[in-house]
Amino acid sequence: MAQATGGDSSVVRRINSAATLRALRGGEVLTVTALMEATGLSRPTVEGVVDGLLAEGLVVETTTAEGEDGSRPRGRPARRFRFHAEAGHLLGIDVGVHRIRVVLADLGGTIIGRAARTVEEGCEAEDRLERVRATVSETLRRAQVSRNSLWGVGVGTPGIVDTEGVVTLSSAMPGWTGLDLGGRLGRSFSCPVQVENDANLAAIGERWKGVAVGSDDIVYVMAGLSPGAGSFINGRLHRGFGGAAGEIGALHLLGRQVTPENLLSTTGTPLPPLDEAAVGEVFRHAAEGDRTAGEAVDRFVQRLIHDVTALVLALDPEIVVIGGWAAGLADAVPPLTAELQRLCLRMPRVELSALGGDGVALGAVRVALDRAEHRLFAVEHTGSARA
Numbered sequence: 001m002a003q004a005t006g007g008d009s010s011v012v013r014r015i016n017s018a019a020t021l022r023a024l025r026g027g028e029v030l031t032v033t034a035l036m037e038a039t040g041l042s043r044p045t046v047e048g049v050v051d052g053l054l055a056e057g058l059v060v061e062t063t064t065a066e067g068e069d070g071s072r073p074r075g076r077p078a079r080r081f082r083f084h085a086e087a088g089h090l091l092g093i094d095v096g097v098h099r100i101r102v103v104l105a106d107l108g109g110t111i112i113g114r115a116a117r118t119v120e121e122g123c124e125a126e127d128r129l130e131r132v133r134a135t136v137s138e139t140l141r142r143a144q145v146s147r148n149s150l151w152g153v154g155v156g157t158p159g160i161v162d163t164e165g166v167v168t169l170s171s172a173m174p175g176w177t178g179l180d181l182g183g184r185l186g187r188s189f190s191c192p193v194q195v196e197n198d199a200n201l202a203a204i205g206e207r208w209k210g211v212a213v214g215s216d217d218i219v220y221v222m223a224g225l226s227p228g229a230g231s232f233i234n235g236r237l238h239r240g241f242g243g244a245a246g247e248i249g250a251l252h253l254l255g256r257q258v259t260p261e262n263l264l265s266t267t268g269t270p271l272p273p274l275d276e277a278a279v280g281e282v283f284r285h286a287a288e289g290d291r292t293a294g295e296a297v298d299r300f301v302q303r304l305i306h307d308v309t310a311l312v313l314a315l316d317p318e319i320v321v322i323g324g325w326a327a328g329l330a331d332a333v334p335p336l337t338a339e340l341q342r343l344c345l346r347m348p349r350v351e352l353s354a355l356g357g358d359g360v361a362l363g364a365v366r367v368a369l370d371r372a373e374h375r376l377f378a379v380e381h382t383g384s385a386r387a
Contacts, residue, residue: 013049016041018377020049021058024083027108029062031078050081058376060084085110088151090372091139092364093132094198095157095181097121097172098277100131102139103361107151107376109208109369113143114358125175133188151372153193154364156201157181158228160244165195168243172226194367198222199246200237201363202353203230206321208366210359211351219317219348221248221308223324223332224279229307231315248307263299266292287331301332305339312344323353 016039023038024030030038035046053059062080085108094101098121104113115138119131140147159170165182186193203220206212212220216235222228229246231238238245261270264282285293308320320340322333330352337350353359 013052014378016045016049017053020046020053021083021376024059024081025108027083029080029082031080033078035081054081057087058084083108087149088372089145089149090151090365090368091136091153092201092361092366092368093136093153093155093185094201094360094364095128095132095155096198096360097158099357100128100135101357101361102132102135103358103365104139104143104145105365105369107369107372109365111362111365113139113145114361115139115142116357122174125173125179128173129184132185136188148190150189150191151375152191152368153185153189154201154367155181155185155193155195156198156360156364157195158198158226160242160247161195161197162243165193167195192368192371194364194371196364196367197228197230197239197243197246198360199228200230200239201361201367202323202355202359203232203321203363204237204366205355205359205361205363206323206353207232209362210321210354212319212321215318217316217318218321219308219311219315219319220321220323220353221304221311223304223322227304227307227324229311231311231317233315246311248311263303264296266290266296283331297331298335301335304332305336305343308336309340309343312340312348316346317348319349319351321351321353323355323359 019039019041020035023035032043032046032050035041035050036043039046041049050059054061059081062082085106088107089112090105090107092103092105096119099116099118101116102114103111105111115135117131117135117138119128123131155165157167157170157176158172159176160168161181162168165180165186167176167179167181170176182193182195185195199220199222202222203212203218206220207215207218212218216232218230218232220230222230227248229248231246240246264279266282266285282293282296286297304322308322311317312320322336333350333352340350341347355362
């Protein structure tokens with residue numbers, strides 16, 4: 001048999017380390033024997049791998065388990081290990097028109113911190129970026145987490161985002177079009193920063209922790225004055241050739257000329273563009289029985305039906321998730337469902353988002369976690385996991 005080269009041995013070690021980490025990643029505390037059963041590796045190999053992972057800080061040894069009656073087991077206790085999720089952290093940032101949200105998670109994906117700040121719609125780009133940095137600092141301070149422990153940062157923003165993290169088009173916020181958001185925020189971190197469209201991240205968040213768990217064909221509609229959508233096709237996020245897929249806010253240009261600002265007006269005067277607070281007031285008055293507000297909401301729902309139907313007919317998703325506002329959207333789901341049943345060739349499941357205002361930030365955490373998992377389990381990786 002040919003002798004393995006140094007490079008071959010390194011790859012084998014990484015394969016064994018990845019298998020061991022995967023076994024521990026579920027949160028269970030396992031003995032060496034249990035790890036042997038889970039990985040199919042020999043005892044000497046498992047012990048060597050675990051010692052290496054202990055040195056890297058990715059695995060920790062737990063205290064000896066007690067018996068059911070509280071007594072200590074006799075004889076030499078078996079060593080027990082768990083994945084050290086606290087060895088690193090991930091940030092999800094939602095840079096919205098009116099609010100900035102930050103969510104902090106450990107390497108196991110457990111959420112351990114949150115913070116949010118309001119921001120004025122007309123806030124200039126530099127001021128908005130400063131608010132983002134301040135919200136990040138607040139989140140880390142509250143959780144007592146060092147910035148140096150961050151393994152990855154995900155960022156969501158309205159608009160079209162290219163693969164380099166540049167916002168190529170965004171009418172939602174002043175000075176945002178052409179902004180190298182990934183580069184600007186990347187200066188604040190020593191870890192990778194990934195930027196994505198907010199509706200795309202909301203779709204990712206729903207598939208991870210929301211109503212779309214387990215679904216591979218999803219349409220997420222971020223309802224608002226300028227609605228957007230994110231979609232999964234066969235389990236893969238569909239961004240389009242230039243990142244512009246799902247920009248359904250432009251559909252009114254195709255034969256539906258009335259803008260959402262006019263549709264939701266109760267005074268004959270258009271609502272201020274992108275003023276979600278004003279939209280929330282219209283929905284609240286409609287829920288309280290105000291006839292004029294109710295008619296405005298009905299007009300808006302009809303537009304939403306038009307937009308969603310176009311996506312459903314094009315993509316044939318398993319589930320349509322409606323999200324965007326914290327309140328008011330629940331009343332839009334029944335008429336939307338009824339109209340889709342009438343118009344669509346195959347009816348998808350229609351659900352209200354389960355994640356509320358955290359959807360984009362949670363999707364951003366998931367993107368950062370995907371990248372962290374690639375580092376943890378990459379076979380070609382050598383050296384410390386923090387290298």
